Amino acid sequence: MKQQYVFTTTLSFLILFVLHCSTTLAQGPAAAPVAPTPAPPSPTNVTKILKKVGQFTLFIRLLKTTQVANQLLGQLNNSNNGITIFAPTDNAFSSLKSVTLNSLNDEQKVELVQFHIVPTYLSSSQFQTISNPLRTQAGDSDDGKFPLNITTSGNSVNITSGLTNTSVSGTVYTDGQLAVYQIDQVLQPMQIFAPRPPAPAPAPAKSNKKKAAVVSESPDETPAADNSKAATTMQNVALFGVATVVAALFL
Numbered sequence: 001m002k003q004q005y006v007f008t009t010t011l012s013f014l015i016l017f018v019l020h021c022s023t024t025l026a027q028g029p030a031a032a033p034v035a036p037t038p039a040p041p042s043p044t045n046v047t048k049i050l051k052k053v054g055q056f057t058l059f060i061r062l063l064k065t066t067q068v069a070n071q072l073l074g075q076l077n078n079s080n081n082g083i084t085i086f087a088p089t090d091n092a093f094s095s096l097k098s099v100t101l102n103s104l105n106d107e108q109k110v111e112l113v114q115f116h117i118v119p120t121y122l123s124s125s126q127f128q129t130i131s132n133p134l135r136t137q138a139g140d141s142d143d144g145k146f147p148l149n150i151t152t153s154g155n156s157v158n159i160t161s162g163l164t165n166t167s168v169s170g171t172v173y174t175d176g177q178l179a180v181y182q183i184d185q186v187l188q189p190m191q192i193f194a195p196r197p198p199a200p201a202p203a204p205a206k207s208n209k210k211k212a213a214v215v216s217e218s219p220d221e222t223p224a225a226d227n228s229k230a231a232t233t234m235q236n237v238a239l240f241g242v243a244t245v246v247a248a249l250f251l
């Protein structure tokens, strides 16, 4: 009787334990959202933002073919300063003479795209207090080689490259890190499109002289080396001669 009681109790505990386990298991997945592992934030995809609007297909194509789109992904992932993009519409590109784009080499295409990107986040209110000239992503350093000027009057924000005068015609996107503004003309940098002054004639005479001097140095040395080599050979011949004579004497 007592044994049966113990058995029943043990069985009850077992059942309770199994029940407890299965409840815990069942609760497992449900409990997960309470402490979620945060997914790494992915950098803002500029191409995606522009694609949504639907009138930037040519600018998107340029961003992709020049690899500037990838550059932007990296910058938006790392930069604390943010990025501002002045995106020209498809109409802006079609009003640009087709020869203009086709005449550019790959490097100039990259520069043209980067000329529309400022390596800082600019909210529309910041345009009021901007100090000109504004550095763009184009050019290899912070020497301000490809500058833009921005001026405001009332609500209008005017942008000039020196060759192109246009104004911001809409805000496409802002999130505190990335700002994308629509413009209706392609900004043409002076550094690419302005008629250049003829390059100063190189001074080849000086460098040729230098080269000649360098060339004349080795012939001076070579004969000396040859002479000493010749002397050594003569010595060897003489020694060989002596050895032959000695050998002949002993044979």
Ligand SMILES: *[C@@H]1O[C@H](CO)[C@@H](O)[C@H](O)[C@H]1NC(C)=O
Binding pocket: 045, 046, 047, 048, 051, 073
């Ligand atoms: C960005 O968005 C474009 C267009 O939706 C897509 O083709 C591209 O793969 C995306 N790039 C990344 C790195 O997610």
Ligand SMILES: *[C@@H]1O[C@H](CO)[C@@H](O)[C@H](O)[C@H]1NC(C)=O
Binding pocket: 042, 043, 073, 074, 077, 078
């Ligand atoms: C973003 O940057 C972090 C570290 O700086 C890196 O681990 C991650 O791979 C980057 N993500 C992309 C999509 O570049």
Ligand SMILES: *[C@@H]1O[C@H](CO)[C@@H](O)[C@H](O)[C@H]1NC(C)=O
Binding pocket: 151, 152, 153, 156, 157, 158, 166, 167
């Ligand atoms: C901005 O451009 C408009 C024409 O697009 C012009 O009328 C206006 O004077 C310009 N404003 C400034 C501050 O340059």
Ligand SMILES: *[C@@H]1O[C@H](CO)[C@@H](O)[C@H](O)[C@H]1NC(C)=O
Binding pocket: 132, 133, 148, 149, 160, 161, 162, 163
């Ligand atoms: C841009 O602004 C700077 C400083 O005010 C000025 O020196 C320069 O001439 C301006 N350039 C253009 C193209 O307006």
Ligand SMILES: *[C@@H]1O[C@H](CO)[C@@H](O)[C@H](O)[C@H]1NC(C)=O
Binding pocket: 160, 162, 163, 164, 165
């Ligand atoms: C741009 O504006 C400046 C001054 O506002 C003017 O001198 C210049 O001629 C304009 N250029 C074009 C291409 O409209």
